[in-house]
Amino acid sequence: MSNEIAILGAGMHPWGKWGHNFVEYGVAAAREALADAGVPWQDVRFVSGGATVRCGYPGYVAGATFAQALGWQGAEVNTSYAACASGSQALAAARNKINAGECDVALVVGADTTPKGFLAPAGGYRPEDPDWVRFYLGITNPTYFALYARRRMDLYGDTLEDFAAVKVKNSRIGAHNPRARYKKVFSAEDVAASAMVADPLRLMDICATSDGGAALVVSSLEYAKKIGKANAPRVAAISTVTPTFASGVVEMPDIATDSAAAAGVEAIAYRSQIPLKAYEEAGIGPADVDLAEVYDLSTALELDWIEDLQLAPRGEAAALLRAGDTAVGGKIPVNASGGLACFGEAVPAQALAQVCELTWQLRGEAGDRQVQGAKVGITANQGLFGHGSSVIVKA
Amino acid sequence: MSGKPQNPAIEGWYTMDASPHLIGTRCTDCGTYFFPRQTHYCRNPQCSSTEFEDVQLSRTGRIWSYTNACYKPPEPFIAPEPFEPFTIAAVELEKEQMVVLGQVVTGVSVDDIKVGMPVELVLEPLHETDEDIKMTWKWQPLAG
Incomplete structure (x- = not known):
């Protein structure tokens, strides 16, 4: 390429x-x-x-x-x-x-x-700023994560135990990552005992900063x-696409989605669009991916990303999780670094940290976190104001 | 509640009558709706219109998803003491083909609602000032 x-x-x-x-x-x-x-x-x-x-x-x-x-x-x-x-x-x-x-x-x-x-906006009376409006109305970041999580429960039958299992999985692997902030191994009982923040998400379902x-x-x-590094891992694709109108999922910090009422306009979910360009640019498909680093701002969001990356059909990420397929040693390990669950979010560094992890994994230098035989990895993340990205790294 | 006058928490975003509506705009060219109001540029990439009309959005819809706030949100939210958790819903408006967030009326918990449930728009206090009661839109489950 x-x-x-x-x-x-x-x-x-x-x-x-x-x-x-x-x-x-x-x-x-x-x-x-x-x-x-x-x-x-x-x-x-x-x-x-x-x-x-x-x-x-x-x-x-x-x-x-x-x-x-x-x-x-x-x-x-x-x-x-x-x-x-x-x-x-x-x-x-x-x-x-x-x-x-x-x-x-x-x-x-x-x-x-x-x-x-909490990350909070500047004060005053500023209704022209969507970030100000949503905080004024009592809508915080966990609100959005919880809305997505609840849909998974009502539409696909995901359970609180599934969400907790994401945290348990990530804490087990993150415990082996010397660069992670949180290295404690948590149990499903620990997650269930943590305070409810935004139903159905508890404190331990939501990542820190x-x-x-x-x-x-x-x-x-x-x-x-x-310089003798012909075998170094390669960046095979970078997608930084915007959403496509009409963006049909309500996103931070907006109070409403786009309207898809006009002729010829369809409601499209942004997250699922981000990896498409990456796959196309790298000339590969989801079946070629050995591991993924995704933005688990919440435990439930990791499951959404698995489907957005087409590593599982829509609604079936929890089945993959339950079978142990997304753990290191499983078919398609997700967040072998421990993810945001073990790191917390450091915004301008996080997308690069995801690529760092893929680099070490593809070089076979990830120690106790190593995904055996990893040749292709993909990252995915999404943030405010229509920003998101996906990077594909190949051995 | 005191005898203070009721005023909108956000001026011009909703009507203040007994059957309130959110006030949005509609592109006179392509028909895309906007909430909050958009009056300068149409965000449909197929359309470059600059003409909009004010419209009252549908005051009923179906719950797309829901959650609650168990902890006091940071400012500019003004929380009553003691803080009472409140419920939040994202509601799909069929005609407008859009989803709008809002609090759910006081007294309705996440255990009382489901994805797909019909709701209607009402006004309730958001907070009080020395002079008035600031009202906001909230979603209320419809019987049946």
Whole structure:
């Protein structure tokens, strides 16, 4: 495939609530990725950062801040601010630069530091801001996750035990991930004993926010070959598509969906659209996938993603889970990293962290989390304002 | 409830009569509905109209999904003390082919509703200020 790029190195600062500046996490991840790649910092000619407004003037305009922290050396920079897809957009910018022949090696970095408690909008009376409106009416992030979870129960017969089983599965594997924030193994009883937040979701069904940093060193296939890394995993596809009108599932932070009343317009669920472009671009189908890293903002959402990625027919993800097929050792392991359940969400870093995990898995370096013989992995995530992404990595 | 006047929590989003409606717009070219009101550009990619008419949306629909808020949401939500959990529903409007969120009327819990159940729009207090009671739309299950 002509537009593939090589992943020479991956690095992450462990997730947690460390209370440091985000630049520290990004630099630690970048240095680990550079060391992993065996590429001198001076050889990096493009620095692509994922940003969020939480880290000041969007992440001090992220690419430049990381480049300065690592030591200005005249590389070109880029910054991508795209909610949960920020990391994937930053990676796509690096891919474009490499494939345009403008650089051989690029560094992609995302890092976040998060406040305690709910993420809330600015105050005042601002009904023109959908985020303000929904909080004013009492509609928080877990509301949306719970609406999706309830539909699974009423439409497909999923149970609270199924949702708890996702948490149990992810905590068991995440316990083996040194970069995860939560390493405790939880039982179904632990989940059932946690407080109800937004029925049917309990506290332990919903992911936390976290500090963290993730980085990738990527290059042209030619450069990879030149430094003896012709077998490095490759980015085979990046999808950062928007929804298609009419977006038929009510999404954060909106109070209503698009209307599909006009002639020739159909209601379309955005999540299921995101991986389509990735599969097409990589020239593969769901049957070729060995493992998936998906955005489990809630336990139930992991089941939705499995179906959106077409790893199971609609409504049948819970059956896959019950059979143990989505655990490491099963037919199609999902969130072998431990997922957001064990990490918490560090927005501009998270999409890159997903690719880091696939990189280590495809290199056979995932230790106790290793998915045996993994050759193809896919990521998926979705965030605010029509941002989402899916990346396919091939061995 | 006090004798304070009732005013909309969000001005211009719904009628304040006994059979309230949400106020949206409809593209005069392609017929797409918008809520909240959209008056400058049609978001249907097949349409570039800039002409809209105000419309009252259907005041009945069917529950697409539902949940509740067991914990006090952060500001700008104004919570009564002590906080009482409330129920929330996403409701499908058939004519408009859209789903609209809202609280469910006080006293109805998640155990009382199901996906597909018919509901109608009513007004209830969202919170009180020193001067008035701020009213919002809520969904109320329809008998039968």
